[in-house]
Amino acid sequence: MNTDVRMEQRPVQVAYRKAGFLAVLGKNLAGAFRFLKNDPFSMTGAVIYLFFILIALFAPLLAPYDPHEMIKHNGKLAFNQPPSAEHWLGTTNMGRDIFSQLVYGAKPAMMVGLTAAFFVVVVGTLVGLFAGYYKGRVDGVLMRVTDIAFGIPFEPFVIVLVAFLGPSVWNIVLAMGLLLWRDTARVIRSQVLTVRERSFVEAAKISGASDLRILFVQVAPNILPLSFLYGSLAMGWAILTEAAVSFLGFGDPAMMSWGFMLNDAYASQALSREAYWWIIPPGIFIMLTVMAGFYIGRGSEEILYPRLKNQ
Amino acid sequence: MAENPIIEVRGLSKHFEARQHLFRKSSTGAGVLKAVDDVSFRIPKGHSLGIAGESGCGKTTTAKMLLKLYEPTSGSFLFNGKDITHLRAKEELKQFRKQAQLMFQNPFEALNPRFTIFRSLLEPLIVHDIGTKEERAAFIKQALEQVNLIPAENFFEKYPHQMSGGQLQRVVLARALIVDPIFLVADEPVSMLDVSVRAGVLNLMKTLTERLQLTTVYISHDLSLISYMCEQTAIMYLGKVVEIGDTMSVLQKPKHPYTQALLAAVPSPDPDEEPEEVLIKNHVPSPINMPNGCHFQDRCPYTEAICREKTPELRQAETGQIVACHMVTPFFDRKAEREEHVI
Numbered sequence: 001m002n003t004d005v006r007m008e009q010r011p012v013q014v015a016y017r018k019a020g021f022l023a024v025l026g027k028n029l030a031g032a033f034r035f036l037k038n039d040p041f042s043m044t045g046a047v048i049y050l051f052f053i054l055i056a057l058f059a060p061l062l063a064p065y066d067p068h069e070m071i072k073h074n075g076k077l078a079f080n081q082p083p084s085a086e087h088w089l090g091t092t093n094m095g096r097d098i099f100s101q102l103v104y105g106a107k108p109a110m111m112v113g114l115t116a117a118f119f120v121v122v123v124g125t126l127v128g129l130f131a132g133y134y135k136g137r138v139d140g141v142l143m144r145v146t147d148i149a150f151g152i153p154f155e156p157f158v159i160v161l162v163a164f165l166g167p168s169v170w171n172i173v174l175a176m177g178l179l180l181w182r183d184t185a186r187v188i189r190s191q192v193l194t195v196r197e198r199s200f201v202e203a204a205k206i207s208g209a210s211d212l213r214i215l216f217v218q219v220a221p222n223i224l225p226l227s228f229l230y231g232s233l234a235m236g237w238a239i240l241t242e243a244a245v246s247f248l249g250f251g252d253p254a255m256m257s258w259g260f261m262l263n264d265a266y267a268s269q270a271l272s273r274e275a276y277w278w279i280i281p282p283g284i285f286i287m288l289t290v291m292a293g294f295y296i297g298r299g300s301e302e303i304l305y306p307r308l309k310n311q
Numbered sequence: 312m313a314e315n316p317i318i319e320v321r322g323l324s325k326h327f328e329a330r331q332h333l334f335r336k337s338s339t340g341a342g343v344l345k346a347v348d349d350v351s352f353r354i355p356k357g358h359s360l361g362i363a364g365e366s367g368c369g370k371t372t373t374a375k376m377l378l379k380l381y382e383p384t385s386g387s388f389l390f391n392g393k394d395i396t397h398l399r400a401k402e403e404l405k406q407f408r409k410q411a412q413l414m415f416q417n418p419f420e421a422l423n424p425r426f427t428i429f430r431s432l433l434e435p436l437i438v439h440d441i442g443t444k445e446e447r448a449a450f451i452k453q454a455l456e457q458v459n460l461i462p463a464e465n466f467f468e469k470y471p472h473q474m475s476g477g478q479l480q481r482v483v484l485a486r487a488l489i490v491d492p493i494f495l496v497a498d499e500p501v502s503m504l505d506v507s508v509r510a511g512v513l514n515l516m517k518t519l520t521e522r523l524q525l526t527t528v529y530i531s532h533d534l535s536l537i538s539y540m541c542e543q544t545a546i547m548y549l550g551k552v553v554e555i556g557d558t559m560s561v562l563q564k565p566k567h568p569y570t571q572a573l574l575a576a577v578p579s580p581d582p583d584e585e586p587e588e589v590l591i592k593n594h595v596p597s598p599i600n601m602p603n604g605c606h607f608q609d610r611c612p613y614t615e616a617i618c619r620e621k622t623p624e625l626r627q628a629e630t631g632q633i634v635a636c637h638m639v640t641p642f643f644d645r646k647a648e649r650e651e652h653v654i
């Protein structure tokens with residue numbers, strides 16, 4: 001009955017305007033939101049991401065100090081201070097405010113995470129769609145390229161690329177864009193192989209739709225949830241990689257990231273000084289973002305395989 | 312049949328190369344599966360042809376060739392008087408796609424699960440660039456009303472999983488008819504539906520195809536469906552048409568032993584009626600590398616030497632239909648004769 005009432009309020013033209021690829025995407029997003037409301041795991045993940053995105057956007061407002069500033073009190077460098085009302089998480093050995101660093105560190109994490117996830121979703125989905133739909137030679141070529149991408153070890157590749165191109169967050173993103181799409185492409189391809197055999201694809205062919213139209217209008221919406229799943233996993237992966245690369249000292253020194261903080265702490269023997277306020281917060285933030293990716297992934301698994309819910 | 316038939320196929324064949332092992336060459340060489348072999352028929356405008364036969368006899372392959380989803384291996388296909396066997400040009404193919412439509416067997420698979428009904432029906436209109444925004448919405452409303460989904464607006468925003476099989480099959484029919492086709496293929500249109508809604512869908516198809524003067528092909532293994540829906544019937548066995556003609560003659564005075572066996576297998580609703588004796592033996596042989604002669608030779612109760620040597624040609628029986636059997640002319644009622652023998 002509910003739907004009937006809704007229908008009367010929605011004139012035909014509105015329904016028409018909603019058609020098209022954007023509408024399908026919009027519907028997917030709307031569906032994703034409805035899904036989040038019902039799934040505590042993905043809700044948690046989404047809230048964590050949202051939290052960090054907000055922190056990244058409003059970092060200058062939230063941070064009490066410039067993260068690079070060497071703070072002096074009464075003309076004396078305030079170094080290695082434990083947490084206090086003035087410095088919530090204490091200061092580094094160079095007198096920098098750790099809380100401010102932590103807040104500013106959200107920005108590279110989110111930048112790297114979101115752009116890497118974007119590339120993973122776009123490249124992986126496109127490769128998977130074309131390989132699965134056209135099969136034959138197209139599939140052969142694309143899957144051999146994927147095999148090569150699988151053959152390259154990820155972290156050494158990132159380090160080598162950054163060593164060649166210079167330490168910049170964007171080079172880390174580039175490295176991820178070049179490699180991380182491989183899992184998405186494989187999985188999307190296998191999903192497309194089953195979707196393309198269903199009769200609604202044949203129906204679209206009979207109605208005269210071109211291959212590209214069938215691919216993007218009929219097949220793509222059916223695999224998008226899977227792409228989003230891999231995107232959210234890739235986001236966690238990317239943040240972890242950025243942290244690892246920065247910790248190893250290949251990060252962008254101008255950009256305050258959590259990995260860079262850890263590297264700084266490690267290099268200045270924060271561990272032996274038991275400066276837990278310096279080591280633990282960035283560690284927890286890295287863990288939270290990676291966890292958020294996996295929580296969303298875990299939730300989407302249940303969309304794809306509803307049976308998991310009952311177990 | 313003076314006017315041009317809508318559908319005319321001559322010697323239509325579709326052969327598939329049976330796949331070989333990668334490392335082990337088969338000793339007989341590549342096998343050839345003759346899914347459809349030398350099939351000819353014509354359907355005049357507004358008429359309907361039923362194609363019946365057991366699984367694997369080539370019914371669906373024939374349907375797919377009629378819709379140009381498969382390219383025939385040989386033979387020719389005339390659509391509305393025009394040879395379109397090897398039609399490749401994009402625009403002309405699109406024109407054909409607008410005129411020939413398919414009704415699917417499984418309505419639960421035939422609609423995109425992520426599209427609303429409105430979106431599914433809009434798709435063909437976008438593809439063929441029919442109408443303006445407002446006109447399209449009106450067309451969709453009309454198409455749904457035509458298939459008795461009333462009020463149509465209630466179905467616009469529904470997703471396939473929110474509807475029943477019977478309703479979905481009506482939507483599938485509406486989608487086929489929305490582009491105003493002249494030819495409709497129905498591949499087992501009701502076999503996936505509950506028995507209680509079958510008659511409704513069939514009656515709807517019957518009225519609509521008559522009103523719209525559609526030329527139709529029904530693919531089914533259900534002879535009662537075909538006798539209800541079709542003026543003409545073709546019986547296929549292992550890729551060949553073994554008997555074709557007016558439905559009345561084919562189903563009431565069957566000449567080919569296979570047709571007779573098919574009809575004998577139709578169960579009777581009367582529990583006291585003694586089931587008819589099944590005359591044929593064995594199972595359907597593998598369609599790969601068929602021997603010479605009649606495809607039915609190993610199962611037929613009347614096989615003679617000639618059946619193993621020569622492929623029977625289609626010949627007209629005195630009851631009107633065309634039959635591919637060496638034993639048919641001169642016609643004699645074999646069943647009667649056989650009973651005499653038994654006695």
